[in-house]
Amino acid sequence: MxxxxxxxxxxxxxxxxxxxxxxxxxxxxxxxxxxxxxxxxxxxxxxxxxxxxxxxxxxxxxxxxxxxxxxxxxxxxxxxxxxxxxxxxxxxxxxxxxxxxxxxxxxxxxxxxxxxxxxxxxxxxxxxxxxxxxxxxxxxxxxxxxxxxxxxxxxxxxxxxxxxxxxxxxxxxxxxxxxxxxxxxxxxxxxxxxxxxxxxxxxxxxxxxxxxxxxxxxxxxxxxxxxxxxxxxxxxxxxxxxxxxxxxxxGGKNVAVVLADADLDLAVAQVARGAFLSAGQKCTATSLVLAQESIRAELAARLSAWAAAAVVGDPRASATEIGPLATAAQLERYESFLDPAAHGGTVIAGGRGPAGGHFARPAVICDADPHSRASRDEIFAPIAVLEPVADLSDALRRANETHFGLTASIFTSELAAAYRFIDEIETGIVKVNQESAGLEFHVPFGGIKDxxxxxxxxxxxxxxxxxxxxxxxxxxxx
CATH class of the missing domain: 3.40.605.10 (Aldehyde Dehydrogenase; Chain A, domain 1)
Structure with a gap:
């Protein structure tokens, strides 16, 4: 001490x-x-x-x-x-x-x-x-x-x-x-x-x-x-x-848009990193994933598998990938978002981790109500909320509804889609085929709106x- x-x-x-x-x-x-x-x-x-x-x-x-x-x-x-x-x-x-x-x-x-x-x-x-x-x-x-x-x-x-x-x-x-x-x-x-x-x-x-x-x-x-x-x-x-x-x-309610033409291996790895590493306790963490309907089920299954396989435990152990939440209040907040009343969807991964600390397993919520607390509020815990979208226009509409505007990312192989997203997304930081977090220190950092x-x-x-x-x-x- x-x-x-x-x-x-x-x-x-x-x-x-x-x-x-x-x-x-x-x-x-x-x-x-x-x-x-x-x-x-x-x-x-x-x-x-x-x-x-x-x-x-x-x-x-x-x-x-x-x-x-x-x-x-x-x-x-x-x-x-x-x-x-x-x-x-x-x-x-x-x-x-x-x-x-x-x-x-x-x-x-x-x-x-x-x-x-x-x-x-x-x-x-x-x-x-x-x-x-x-x-x-x-x-x-x-x-x-x-x-x-x-x-x-x-x-x-x-x-x-x-x-x-x-x-x-x-x-x-x-x-x-x-x-x-x-x-x-x-x-x-x-x-x-x-x-x-x-x-x-x-x-x-x-x-x-x-x-x-x-x-x-x-x-x-x-x-x-x-x-x-x-x-x-x-x-x-x-x-x-x-x-x-x-x-x-x-704060932020950072969106990752995954289009049907995306490299799914890349998208899963980057979305998981953005949503779950550091136990999701980053203002730039990925919180809302908008997936085009044709690949939504596969993306959800693969994110859920990533979450289930992640090693949660003592942050000083060499095998640990995700440490505990910082405080008891953070753990309570995490659990509150997994309550059906907070999302109106289905939790397909997640829950408390090992006993003795503030451990939380990475969680994936599917088919959430777009008007729910989980879909609208900053979470600041390892939770990814998935919603389906029809196309890029639908994704931009949904992403820009949030009152936050810190970071956003898009996964696509189409240059035209990337440029349109860069131009129309209402955030201070935009990333293409990268996680929403993981920012460099020598460039401007800041958000808009709330x-x-x-x-x-x-x-x-x-x-x-x-x-x-x-x-x-x-x-x-x-």
Missing amino acids: VPLVSYVDGEYVGDHLGGPGTHDRENPADVAEVVSTARWADPAIAEHAVASARAASSSWQATPAPVRGDVLRRCADLLEQRTAAIAQDMAREQGKTVPEAAGEVGRSVAILRYFAAQTLAPDGSSYPSHQAGTRLFSRRIPVGVVSAITPWNFPLAIPVWKIAPALAYGNTVVWKPSEVVPLTSTALLAAFIDAGLPGGVLHMLLGGGAGLGPALYDVDAVTFTGSTSVGREVVLPAAVASGAQVQLEL SGYGPAEQGLAAQEFYTRSKTVYLTHAG
């Missing part, structure tokens, strides 16, 4: 700032094991963190960008060196299989190195002026203090893809990770500290966001990844009321959120 506390103004903070108590985190694969005990922050600690971030803002902005990049590179090197230990801890704490956890560490390393490189990129543009003797140019400058609120499903990669650009572009950060993953969060923080990040530049607040008061939103920018309900009903109003700019990455708000994340798009433009007219006084 590891005791964990928040980190504010260059120090780990304990009882002297009035922490409200400790909270145990169980191993989702063995609920009898306590992985860590964390002391949660309170509003006073949060206010102290924001004040310290403001105090450190000017000195971090004045630090040459390449020097900031050096810190990110050292952090990447340290994470890479610590991959094995972090992956084991993530498996115990969050439930990912060790290979998935190690892959997440690798992705985080790549993101840090990408944004370290961006500190050497041009930070503005020069323009010709109509006025003689005038130099006209613009620069990108930091927004100031950023509040980063991150979820438990990717406890390393999502914080990194928010914190790395924020720091690279000269901002200070107050980070509130999910209360479910304090151990992994502390490992990331330690890498930044050991890389030489100055005190006051990055702060970590452990605990539930509801208990931290308005301080999280009394900043210059708020970036949040989580559920649509929390993002739109809590974060957005609070941040806007404080005058902060806002970036929300929210899947997102504000600028996209990742890649060069990150600059739009973490900086603002300043235009300068410089005329010689003589």
Whole structure:
């Protein structure tokens, strides 16, 4: 068991700032094991963190960008060196299989190195002026203090893809990770500290966001990844009321369309990966499969066979393909979607996994009511809901009915069908003959409708959120 506390103004903070108590985190694969005990922050600690971030803002902005990049590179090197230990801890704490956890560490390393490189990129543009003797140019400058609120499903990669650009572009950060993953969060923080990040530049607040008061939103920018309900009903109003700019990455009801001309071997493998790996706990997970009627029965049978054969168990065991759901609440949510009242169809695979943890077997639901909860809502568990469609037009109509718009994929051998799907699907991300998840780190990421708000994340798009433009007219006084 590891005791964990928040980190504010260059120090780990304990009882002297009035922490409200400790909270145990169980191993989702063995609920009898306590992985860590964390002391949660309170509003006073949060206010102290924001004040310290403001105090450190000017000195971090004045630090040459390449020097900031050096810190990110050292952090990447340290994470890479610590991959094995972090992956084991993530498996115990969050439930990912060790290979998935190690892959997440690798992705985080790549993101840090990408944004370290961006500190050497041009930070503005020069323009010709109509006025003689005038130099006209613009620069990108930091927004100031950023509040980063991150979820438990990717406890390393999502914080990194928010914190790395924020720091690279000269901002200070107050980070509130999910209360479910304090151990992994502390490992990331330690890498930044050991890389030489100055005190006051990055702060970590452990605990539930509801208990931290308005301080999280009394900043210059708020970036949040989580559920649509929390993002739109809590974060957005609070941040806007404080005058902060806002970036929300929210839920998804991601569709995979499988046409009759698709390579079924490829489609089954990719849909199964998208729906079931990481126990379906991804905002980009495949949730709704729209199959052309002539191949629907075969697709359902093959997905069901894949689900039945998948090895569900301890995420640290080498044979395990799918670990447990992260929490008891997630397991209850999974089971609620298998209730006939939630789908009105037939469950042809699925059910609880081994005893002793939050294990759920991959599930396939056929002939669901298109108006049911299972067909309309985000599931966030290893469940694929299959519905028949007549053709591509029918699939596009059905897919665009959802109020989400994050990712979508199509499986087809016809180029014309692929191009039409790319043009007409209402999502921020489109994939052809690939799973809906598994996205690259150097391209824009974000959804539309109820899947997102504000600028996209990742890649060069990150600059739009973490900086603002300043235009300068410089005329010689003589």
